[in-house]
Amino acid sequence: MxxxxxxxxxAIKQQAVLLGEAVCQARKARGIKQAELAQTLNIxxxxxxxxxxxxxxxxxxxxxxxxxxxNIQGSVLQQSAPALxxxxxxxxxxxxxxxALLTQQGLFASDAENAAxxxxxxxQQRLQAMINQEKEQRLCGIALR
Amino acid sequence: MWHxxxxxxxxxxxxxxxxHHGRALLIGGAALFLYxxxxxxxxxxxxxxxxxxxxVEILTALGFEIGSNRPGLLVAxxxxxxxxxxxxxxAYNQDKELVEYDAIExxxxxxxxxxxxxxVPSIADxxxxxxxxxxxxxxxxxxxxxxxxxxxxxxx
Numbered sequence: 388m389x390x391x392x393x394x395x396x397x398a399i400k401q402q403a404v405l406l407g408e409a410v411c412q413a414r415k416a417r418g419i420k421q422a423e424l425a426q427t428l429n430i431x432x433x434x435x436x437x438x439x440x441x442x443x444x445x446x447x448x449x450x451x452x453x454x455x456x457x458n459i460q461g462s463v464l465q466q467s468a469p470a471l472x473x474x475x476x477x478x479x480x481x482x483x484x485x486x487a488l489l490t491q492q493g494l495f496a497s498d499a500e501n502a503a504x505x506x507x508x509x510x511q512q513r514l515q516a517m518i519n520q521e522k523e524q525r526l527c528g529i530a531l532r
Numbered sequence: 533m534w535h536x537x538x539x540x541x542x543x544x545x546x547x548x549x550x551x552h553h554g555r556a557l558l559i560g561g562a563a564l565f566l567y568x569x570x571x572x573x574x575x576x577x578x579x580x581x582x583x584x585x586x587x588v589e590i591l592t593a594l595g596f597e598i599g600s601n602r603p604g605l606l607v608a609x610x611x612x613x614x615x616x617x618x619x620x621x622x623a624y625n626q627d628k629e630l631v632e633y634d635a636i637e638x639x640x641x642x643x644x645x646x647x648x649x650x651x652v653p654s655i656a657d658x659x660x661x662x663x664x665x666x667x668x669x670x671x672x673x674x675x676x677x678x679x680x681x682x683x684x685x686x687x688x
Contacts, residue, residue, distance in 0.1 A: 404553060441553050471651065474566055474641040475687050485685065492681035502568035502678075506687075510643040513566050514539065514650070520570075521537035 404441030406450060411439040413457040428452045474510040482507050538613040541594065542576055547647045548590045554582030556651075557637060559661055560616075561675075563652040566643065569678050573671065575614040579661075581633055584619060625663035636661070655679050655688060 414424050425435045430449055438445045438453060453459075477485045482503040489499035505513055536544060539562060546556045558566075560577030580587060584606065588598060591608050596615065599607035606617040622632040640651040653661060659679050662672050 471638075471640050471642045471649075474643060474652065475655075477687075488685045489681050492684050493677065494681055498569075498571070498678075501570050502682075505565075505568040505570060510566060511645070513568075514543075514643055514645075517539050517562065517565050518537050521539060524574075 399443055403443035403445075407439045407441035409459055410453045410457060413459050414439075417457065419457075424453070424456065427456055474513070475506070476509065477503065477506045479507045535595075538576055538610055538615075541610050541613075542578065542615070543645060543647060543650060545578070545590065545594060546650060548594060549580060549582055549587070550648060552582060552586055552590060554580060554586065555633075555637065556580045556582075557633070557640060558650055558652045559618075559658070563658065564675055564678070566652055567655065567658070567679070567682060569675065575616060577616045577618065579618045579633060579636075581621070582619075587617060587619070623664055625660055626665075626668070627660075627663055629660050629663070631657075631660050631664060655682050659683075 414421070421432050421435050421439075425432045428435070428449060429452075434445060434449065435453075438449060482500075485506065486496070486499040486503035489502055490496050494502070505516065508516065542558065542562065546558070549556045557579045558577075559579050560575070561572030562576050565572050582590075584601065587606060588601070591598060591606075594610075596608040596610050599609055599614070601607075604618065604620045606619065608615045608617065620633075622630060625631050636653050636657045637651060639654045639657055641654055643650040643652070652658075659676055662668070662676050662679070668676075
């Protein structure tokens, strides 16, 4: 386990940023200062700054109040960018075949076998393999600087 | 023992950058390891989109020591390990190809973690990135040959 904290999904964060940018742009276009808008919305300036910077912890009532106050209409949110695909992998039963393909491309056989072994691991297992390698290097006292 | 190993620290850093509404890509040798090339240089490269002062704030909070800080490149150390942070938005490589953060990120590949998502460039984009800079070192040529071999197997 790397870390316990569960962050918001990226898509939610992206939409919060879009909403914040829309509020900020509309406010500036109307020549309204943050202090004035905060007063109108009955919130503090730091809360408005959070909203404008895309902090998704700002309450829904504050978001709506800002949109209505600035007369922001239409679609503020956008469709999320298409989801990225995970790092490519090969299946374990194709390891030897893949290593042979890499060797045909000019790699040393041992390097090709190592690559095929790593690529047959899940991306998470590969990351763990790197962590394990780093721990061994540390124990060996290798100075990296 | 490490409090966190360097790559664990890099993951923590990426999470912190995202919490500050910044973005980050893992590039260089550590990314290459995730593509199966175990022999790598022992520094860590991240391409980030965040204000320089915010990055310094995050790095300091995570226990990094700031080395040098010049436009487009910040160097920091975590214990004995060197981390390079590239802050430019776009550049042209030796083949005159445009290497732009947004496009590279859009084609990126992910490692899903409990703490979030680590993004690395695609194989083709890793090759483009390797060709940045004035001189290609023998190590860079070796890495490019490896990545091209992966592409030729049909992996993308």
